[in-house]
Amino acid sequence: MADQPLEPGQMVDGFTLHERLHTGGMAVLWRVTHPAHGGPLIMKVPRLKTIDDPAAIIGFEVEQMILPTLSGSHVPKFIAAGDFTAQPYIVMQHIEGDSLRPLLDSAPHPAHLIAPLMAKVALALHDLHQQHVVHLDIKPSNIMLTPQGEVVLVDFGLARGDYLPDLLAEQLRVPMGTGPYIAPEQVMRVRNDPRSDLFALGVMMYHLATGKRPFGFPKSVRGLRKRLWRDPTPPKAIRQDVPPWLQEIILRCLEVRPDRRYASAAQLAQDLQNPQTVALTERAARAYADSSLVVLRRWLRAQNPASLVSQSQAVSRQLAAAPIVMAAVDLSHEWEDLAEALRAVTRQVIAIAPEARLSCVTVLKTHRIATDSHLDEEGRNVHVQKLVALKHWARPLFAGDHPSVLEERVTCHVLEAPDPAAALLDYAQTNKVDHIVIGSRGAGSIRRYLGSVSAAVAAQAPCSVTIVRIPEDGRPLLSERVAALQPDSETEAA
Structure with a gap:
């Protein structure tokens, strides 16, 4: 396994490293070129010396395994990979544009901006789900928006494929995800339900509409578990200009039980593209978080994890039913x-x-x-x-x-x-x-x-x-x- 730092001008399996684009806690991104591959390329290299979390190494292996199976305009094109016996890396298409993180930093935003953008994200998720893969780490920094207005999903280190080994579940016994966005069933270590991605999208929409996170930023499993029984403050209670149809969509995505959310990302996208046809339920008019009695009932149900786990099902089966x-x-x-x-x-x-x-x-x-x-x-x-x-x-x-x-x-x-x-x-x-x-x-x-x-x-x-x-x-x-x-x-x- 290589342990020497990489430098500009160095070659790795025929790829020439040009400039370091980003250095994160888990990996370094390089702009690279190769005589046999046209177009802008990016190389992702794990930071092995600084990683003390085995999940990061396993996640890199997961991305190496899943990315080559994906295709279409909503994912980066896979080019090549190197294993841990020499120099581990993934080379993929370099997506021009920026992530959605700046939009979140400047929230809140009006509904007429949120709906069409989130519809594009939902359609990108539907395309991913149709390939029998759940992303499980949907957040603004993992969603790229190209100059042409197309949405591209990146970073598949926590993803789960129906027909591939689940390395993270096999080797770890803790919930995997990003604190503000992780779905309740993910807290219970369920990793195969596409509606988990819709929950994360609901968290994003809530933040874009209100400027606040619906569940804060919990950093412990105990903090994550609270979303099994606590519902967020309705968006209209924070910003009165949130239209009823948008609150309906957001709160439906944030339901604790997967079977009460949208049945598919395509159905969510349809409502975001046609707000005038959204069916308004009591969610749309909700002005307060649920009563203590309702919360207590949810807490009691949460003591039986099997009740939540049993409502989840694999992506292929869920799409067939919806x-x-x-x-x-x-x-x-x-x-x-x-x-x-x-x-x-x-x-x-x-x-x-x-x-x-x-x-x-x-x-x-x-x-x-x-x-x-x-x-x-x-x-x-x-x-x-x-x-x-x-x-x-x-x-x-x-x-x-x-x-x-x-x-x-x-x-x-x-x-x-x-x-x-x-x-x-x-x-x-x-x-x-x-x-x-x-x-x-x-x-x-x-x-x-x-x-x-x-x-x-x-x-x-x-x-x-x-x-x-x-x-x-x-x-x-x-x-x-x-x-x-x-x-x-x-x-x-x-």
């Missing part, structure tokens, strides 16, 4: 039978996913050039009328459930666009939709020649698609799931 399903609904009166059939199939799809979020979407077609009137012949707002009709269509899907179930699991959206297929595809892409259910009006000669909305959606959708059609011959309704990006399978169900 897809975003989009029902593309045609509300024309002449297609009422199709709308009813679409509702029946949608009910079947969401029944198999207990934490699914249903997005009911209809398109109000506009002209490309002419100015469209927003009023009908009777002077009523067409957009509002469509929205009311869409909510009426969705209500029977959860008949018998508590009204809050409909509010938290269903959102309704009226899109205005000249091209319905393009509008639906854009919504699906932006909101990370996992499954589209869409109706087809039939197969007339004009429709076969010009193409249908459903066919265009099935051909280009970034997810699976179910097309629902009622044949002209009156045969029973059938539906067929169509795999995304497989043109040979893009056939309407008959």
